[in-house]
Amino acid sequence: MNAEPKVILLIGLLMVAGLAAGTWVARLGAPRVLGYVLAGMLFSTGLLGGTLGLRVEGWAEPLVEFSLGIIAYLIGGAMTAAQLRRSGRVILISAVGESLGAVVAVFLTMLWIIGAEQGAALALAFAALAATTDPAGSVAVLHQYRSSGPLSKTLLGVAAIDDALGILLYSLVLIGFTDLPLLAGTGAAAVTIAGGVLLGIASGRALAWTVQRLHFREFHLPAILAAILLTIGLAQQWELPHLLAVMALGFTSRHALASMGERVILPLERLEETVFLLFFTLAGAQFEINVFSVHLGLVAAYFVARALGKICGAYLGASLASAPLPVRRWLGPTLIPQAGVAVGLAMALTHHPALQDMGTVIVNVLLANTFLCEAAGPLAARFALARAGEIGAKRKRHGT
Amino acid sequence: MKVKEWLKRYERVPVTAAADWTLEQAANALLDRPGVRDLFLIDDQGRLIGHVSLRRIAQLLLAEHLPFPSRRQLMERIACGPVQELMDPHVTAASLEEEVDDVLHRLIEQGLEDLPVVDASRRLVGVVNLSTVLRALRPSASGPLPDIGANN
Numbered sequence: 001m002n003a004e005p006k007v008i009l010l011i012g013l014l015m016v017a018g019l020a021a022g023t024w025v026a027r028l029g030a031p032r033v034l035g036y037v038l039a040g041m042l043f044s045t046g047l048l049g050g051t052l053g054l055r056v057e058g059w060a061e062p063l064v065e066f067s068l069g070i071i072a073y074l075i076g077g078a079m080t081a082a083q084l085r086r087s088g089r090v091i092l093i094s095a096v097g098e099s100l101g102a103v104v105a106v107f108l109t110m111l112w113i114i115g116a117e118q119g120a121a122l123a124l125a126f127a128a129l130a131a132t133t134d135p136a137g138s139v140a141v142l143h144q145y146r147s148s149g150p151l152s153k154t155l156l157g158v159a160a161i162d163d164a165l166g167i168l169l170y171s172l173v174l175i176g177f178t179d180l181p182l183l184a185g186t187g188a189a190a191v192t193i194a195g196g197v198l199l200g201i202a203s204g205r206a207l208a209w210t211v212q213r214l215h216f217r218e219f220h221l222p223a224i225l226a227a228i229l230l231t232i233g234l235a236q237q238w239e240l241p242h243l244l245a246v247m248a249l250g251f252t253s254r255h256a257l258a259s260m261g262e263r264v265i266l267p268l269e270r271l272e273e274t275v276f277l278l279f280f281t282l283a284g285a286q287f288e289i290n291v292f293s294v295h296l297g298l299v300a301a302y303f304v305a306r307a308l309g310k311i312c313g314a315y316l317g318a319s320l321a322s323a324p325l326p327v328r329r330w331l332g333p334t335l336i337p338q339a340g341v342a343v344g345l346a347m348a349l350t351h352h353p354a355l356q357d358m359g360t361v362i363v364n365v366l367l368a369n370t371f372l373c374e375a376a377g378p379l380a381a382r383f384a385l386a387r388a389g390e391i392g393a394k395r396k397r398h399g400t
Numbered sequence: 401m402k403v404k405e406w407l408k409r410y411e412r413v414p415v416t417a418a419a420d421w422t423l424e425q426a427a428n429a430l431l432d433r434p435g436v437r438d439l440f441l442i443d444d445q446g447r448l449i450g451h452v453s454l455r456r457i458a459q460l461l462l463a464e465h466l467p468f469p470s471r472r473q474l475m476e477r478i479a480c481g482p483v484q485e486l487m488d489p490h491v492t493a494a495s496l497e498e499e500v501d502d503v504l505h506r507l508i509e510q511g512l513e514d515l516p517v518v519d520a521s522r523r524l525v526g527v528v529n530l531s532t533v534l535r536a537l538r539p540s541a542s543g544p545l546p547d548i549g550a551n552n
């Protein structure tokens with residue numbers, strides 16, 4: 001059997017097994033990503049993947065990049081300029097604070113643990129992944145306990161926009177991998193970032209123009225997917241930050257279509273779960289018990305540093321924005337969960353030349369962190385919301 | 401039968417709103433008319449500028465009951481704007497001089513229950529209601545569809 005049929009077979013097997021396991025664990029009340037990862041682990045090289053000759057190697061890169069492109073597009077298209085203005089300074093400044101806090105804390109901690117000489121690139125890579133938050137766990141707690149109040153509202157807003165900041169910081173850190181001197185590097189970074197944003201704006205205007213002229217709604221999804229692929233391809237060709245470009249594409253196309261903006265977002269929202277299923281099962285298939293056991297210290301350091309960075313950064317940001325005391329004190333603990341976007345970004349980093357063979361370490365650390373976050377995140381969110389006095393009557397729990 | 405004759409026979413007043421109304425105002429306007437699910441936005445001249453469905457308004461007003469909202473829904477929940485940010489500005493409409501036969505496919509395909517009818521200045525003058533059309537045109541057990549063509 002040649003390689004190509006096995007790739008398709010492996011993707012099919014991963015998706016079927018992931019769906020089955022995800023459904024099963026959700027019925028037990030556990031997060032479905034746990035099922036996805038467990039299904040992926042089943043096909044790692046130490047288990048069925050080795051026996052059946054199914055390996056996640058170079059072929060996964062384009063699939064991960066395209067899938068991440070879909071997520072970046074949805075993150076950019078999640079908000080409009082008017083909504084950002086209305087969301088208020090508390091949400092915006094707190095989001096910047098908690099994102100930067102996590103990035104700085106993880107970078108310094110990893111640098112301290114690994115050492116500057118051999119670990120600067122790896123510390124930067126972990127820092128690039130630290131900002132994103134998975135709002136699902138915390139929002140599920142809000143829903144479950146009918147929580148409402150200033151903290152709940154700030155959490156909803158920050159959770160909606162901090163992945164956008166996460167992708168911006170990720171793009172900046174990737175540019176930081178270049179060997180240019182500081183001053184020249186800063187200028188080159190500014191040009192590169194501006195180039196990526198401009199490419200996204202131009203693609204977004206073109207997509208909006210096209211969608212306005214497509215009378216059959218069945219054509220909207222292929223038009224959006226084509227725009228994402230084209231934008232990623234051009235950005236890679238011109239060495240621009242492609243995720244930033246795609247995020248700008250999503251934001252611009254929705255903005256240009258004004259009240260019709262949902263036409264370019266809704267068709268893709270239905271694909272998000274499929275993308276996360278792929279990320280987690282592919283990441284699970286890259287799980288290596290040896291790598292995991294050797295780097296348990298990195299897992300603990302990443303989890304603790306990121307959580308502390310979120311808590312301190314959120315406190316500083318909320319204080320700068322003159323947020324009420326419960327928001328300042330308790331916003332950080334509600335932002336600990338991290339899952340799909342971070343794992344996707346980690347998968348994309350595995351092939352970066354600056355990281356050489358450290359990609360597997362990053363994916364394994366992020367996978368373990370996901371489990372810790374899924375366990376600790378909802379508990380921390382419930383505790384914080386209770387201390388802020390925003391917990392209401394409990395309702396029946398849905399599986400996450 | 402022309403649309404203007406249909407409106408005389410089956411008069412139905414559309415529910416309208418101004419573009420700067422809040423979601424709560426829009427919802428109240430629809431809830432005051434049980435069974436109506438289409439809200440039409442008009443400018444100060446009474447001209448049709450857009451459409452919002454009851455379902456879309458309800459999705460936003462009841463968003464806190466969604467266990468797994470998307471990022472877009474989270475933003476809508478905390479920073480929701482006036483009803484014009486939700487409207488479909490390309491809402492299809494019928495004109496008074498058209499034949500009812502010629503506008504029915506728009507009513508069926510656009511997912512509306514009330515097809516707006518506008519005059520030459522695009523002022524909203526009435527609606528053709530899906531239930532009324534179905535009641536008038538449904539095939540009887542023994543006979544063919546009633547004819548509502550130009551000679552009727």
